Amino acid sequence: MSKIHVTTKVNGDEVEYLCEPRETLLDCLRDHLDLTGAKEGCGTGDCGACSVTMDGRLVCSCLVLGAEAQGKEIATIEGMAEDGALHPLQRKFIEHAALQCGICTPGILVAAKSLLEKNPDPTETEMRYWLAGNLCRCTGYDKIIRAVMDAAAEMREAS
């Protein structure tokens, strides 16, 4: 079984890896690039813990082949804080206690960021539906939704 050589951009850095055709983008991020921020909660696209963006589009990295990343731009949780400063969403998640165990947090942050880029002023309902593919078993979502709303408000004010 020959491996595939992939050149792609992750969080702005050009990277290369060799992958088996069967390996997912999530496998490649975690095992070949040591980016373990995206998590595998289900492997079937049902939990969202592996959320990343590919060419700006929110996807489950468990449902993308590593080989498909060729020539793409991938953004993961590891690229969300810039220059040592947390993204407003990250800050608000800590402030609002919007995480308990924290395993779903990277995926939810990536998904929430993608929402606010598309819609800076979402309603609570829009937020809940946008995040419906990100399971959280600890919080009951209440504080997550509050944190996203608060971050959105702060970002609107800042812009």
Next chain:
Amino acid sequence: MQYHTPPSFEEASRIAASASGTTRFLAGGTDVLVQLRSDLVTPDDLIDVKHIPGVKEIARQEDGGWRIGVAVAGAEMTEHPDLGRDWPGIVEGMDLIGSTQIQGRATLVGNLCNGSPAADGVPALVAAGASVTVTGPNGARDVAVADIPTGPGKTCLEKGEVISALNIPARGENGGDAYLRFIPRTEMDIAVVGCAVNLRVDGDTITEARVVLGAVAPTIRAVQACADALIGTTLDDAALEALDKAARAACEPIDDKRGTVEFRTDVAGVLARRAAKIAYARAKGEQS
């Protein structure tokens, strides 16, 4: 597993035709990768069609119809400024599949090729009278979407055949469509029942109608008796009652982990009524 990225459908078809083992086409991958991951299907050849020119395009045709590339993701359909104005039911059917993340990848054609009677994307396509272009070893042919699935997990596509485009007819005047499905949660489930309604009105009177049910039979089912219940009416209570009855009568569901025969039959009638009301309002321009 061999991973292929052919530059054309002809080449994709050739690879598939000459393959000796299991072949799968990869567009959105939201079904193929799940099967791969769970060791249900490990293709010997996986043919990624996303490198073929035009597969990500949504194009209005000269006759007012639409041609949708096979790798267009659900989110791209939802975001399109005009498609949803013509065919809101088709767009909302696709939009109901999976999460935001799934929408970033999943395709209508993939949903169709999966052959599931519960596919959310398909009933509205059938109701719209959509067709697909199939490229195979003997060239291209057009096939009605309704004819593609032949049973749970099965399609009429022959070895070496690949769907190369989706064609949606022109909306025309005074038409409206809608799709509703029932799931236990608000998101993330497979349809227990689905129903698409596409109709046209003249004033208040329905002149054309198609009603298509999902997840209540081995394949997605267009129900003429439901259409007959609507045509010539103003969607009054009697018409809705007749529609409900016809929808129930058309059901041949199974009992499974997602629902019972009784439940699916009852809810098919409920959704038919609800979807018809939405489609009717849309046809009359009262609702977007």
Next chain:
Amino acid sequence: MVQVHLWSGLRPLVDGREVVEVEGETVGQLLDNLVKDYPGLKPAIDKGVSISVDGQIIPKSRGVKVKDSSEVFLLQRLYAG
């Protein structure tokens, strides 16, 4: 003597008694003396029981002090969740 209340499933093991009396100044001594004085209770106590002393549930601390006037119940062995 300390009065120890038994759950009803244990009563057939001690001729139907609801309460038995044993000597003991600690939970451990009570348990040891229960086994000695009422051998019928041995399988239950060997399998594990909890005890309550004046309303406080003691899953396993043998050293907790008991007075003759203490309210003592034997309880099913409890587990955390």
Next chain:
Amino acid sequence: MALDGPKQDFKYIGTRPERPDGWDKVTGKARFGADFSMPGMLHGAILRSPHAHAKIIKIDATKALALKGVKAVVTRADFPEGLEGEDWNIQENVMAGEKALYDGHAVAAVAATSQLIARDALKLIEVEYEVLPHVTDVDKAMAEDAPVIREGAADYSVPEGMHPNVVRYMESGRGDLEKGFAEADLVIEESFTTEAAHQGYIEPHACVANLGADGKGDLWCCTQGHWFVRQMCTAVLGLEATQLRVTPSEIGGGFGGKTTVFIDPVALALSRKAGRPVKLVMSRSEVLRATGPTASASMDIKMGMTKEGKITAASGTFRMQGGAFPGAPVDVTTMLAFANYDIEHVHHVGYDVMTNRPKQAAYRAPGAPMGAFATESVLDELCRGLGLDPIETRLKNAVKEGTPATFGPKFPPVGLIETLEEARAHPNYSVKLGPNQGRGVASGYWMNWGGETSASVAIGDDGSVQVSIGTVDIGGSRASMALMAAEAFGIPYENVRVSIADTGSLGINEPTHGSRATFASGLAIIEASREATRKLCQRAADKWGIDADAVTWEDGCAKPSGPNAGEFDPLTIAEIAAEMGSTGGPISGHHESTPDGFGGSFGTHVVDVEVDPETGRTTILRYLVVQDAGKAIHPAYVEGQFQGGAVQGIGWTLNEEYIYGEDGRLQNPIFLDYRVPVASDLPMIDTVIVEVPNPGHPYGVRGVGETGITPPLPAIANAVRDAIGVRMKKLPLTPPRVLAAIKARD
């Protein structure tokens, strides 16, 4: 064990600072179970039985071992023989012996140079099975003709003549039921069932094992309790306890399900055989098929009430299956079923029954929600039948300090009445409802836990404080621990660091379970801090040349205790710490105990629902949790526990269930069909924290983690009853069931 009366005035306790691990958790840096790797590491995979019950005739791994990259295969033959009791149960569960006992039961495992090769190798292992008849339903498993899962598994308690699948029997109660029911104006008797629900943590079990042929090893894993892991793994593998060091990773949820082991001993066995580290990570379907969901239950409840609303008598029979092993939490179910109320005549009977399902594991308040569902549903029917308000009626019967509990002893101070009063006063309780809407109320209890606990504090040379605890942080507890240490030392929260020690660095600690971490580790930290401040005072006394008794510790400083002690400027913790080396050496404090003063926590929930009369789907409109926290150390995380518990309860009530086919196989082993609540299913979850101090904790803390999942099942069922006029007695309240009930009504 009351140390001294709970403290009342606090400087740091009750504030909401940022959690110490927040930054790591929001940037993806935090390392969870599957995020570890080691040089030379192999990847493991486990072959699982496709049969619910089958004799294993032969396992042939020849072809698997011949696959390039495969380094080891283990089966039960690689584990020691002769284990007994729960050790044997665990060993049998992690690797099947003579029989596969449920769909998903491990039968062999492979270690290979990659995950893909390991998975490919599994397909090459040939297992010959003789399929046996199976049973997965608790009532069917007790029937005379049920297949026997294991002869001789029953303990002393089971009366003669019962089916061998009944492995424990319990009976408790007091008073005279006949008399009690005779005093009632209304007696209601109903039967209920609940299905097994999974803890549903988002992180699948994962570990990296490194075990040498010399019996020494290391294990990194996601667990609620690494000393439990050590005990279980060493017992199952025949190792000496302290030869295995277990280091917990960050843990991605547990809810009780990570208090035991499933893959860790297998990874260790593979590592020992291959002579290399081995990583094992479960897939989601493995988690659902082969780790512990909670038990399912079948229950008969009878309760009587006077027209004034006084409960006169109650009895319940609880039949629970916990899979192919003894251990369904029926003892807790029976104990807590009626525990909210002062009832003179009460009787409980419980059966622990084996079936061909995975070995149940603890799940948040294990055993309590099922019983509460049944009893609080009947109570609601009594209120309806007599035209009584559900909160007033509960207030009339609620237990308080001194009430004899239905399980025997008198209650210490508890807060049920306070939660009911707060619920009654909350605006949610008076919102006007529309058509097809209904309101439900229910209360619930969890008795909490102490458990073996050991903690240390050490003063840094700049006066900051290092806290080492043995209870893993599953929901933000490091923040609470740091707050308690800050309070005890009188130093800023930011000056306290909390780390979770591995098994080689601290005495034994029970897991983060039983709602014990903040109570027990907190208590140990406060006591350890007090020991350290005594030493700090001693250093100051030595410096000032006065007696240590004449020095007090206040606001992070040693001070003379009064004018008679002499005139000295206070010495700060930093000043004393700076001279530690030359004044007697490092300063630390330590505390270890098995504290018993855990006070139970009561909660009352109020929920409004709307039921679609045409589809039977239930929507949660608003939800209120009121619960007694004793003292909320970090209120935001207390609210989080309330909200999370409520939502897990909502899932269990509405959609979550284990669905077994006729073939005994689990039909829904992925999150697509094992339907946990998603964000769009829910409203905000309103909370009220009640604080009735627990006299058994220096700051009054009660555990809060578990109670919150107990009231939702009946509260929602009661709300649905209110909305549709039909009592639902079978969980979950799936739309097909609710619609069928509505149709039967009409």
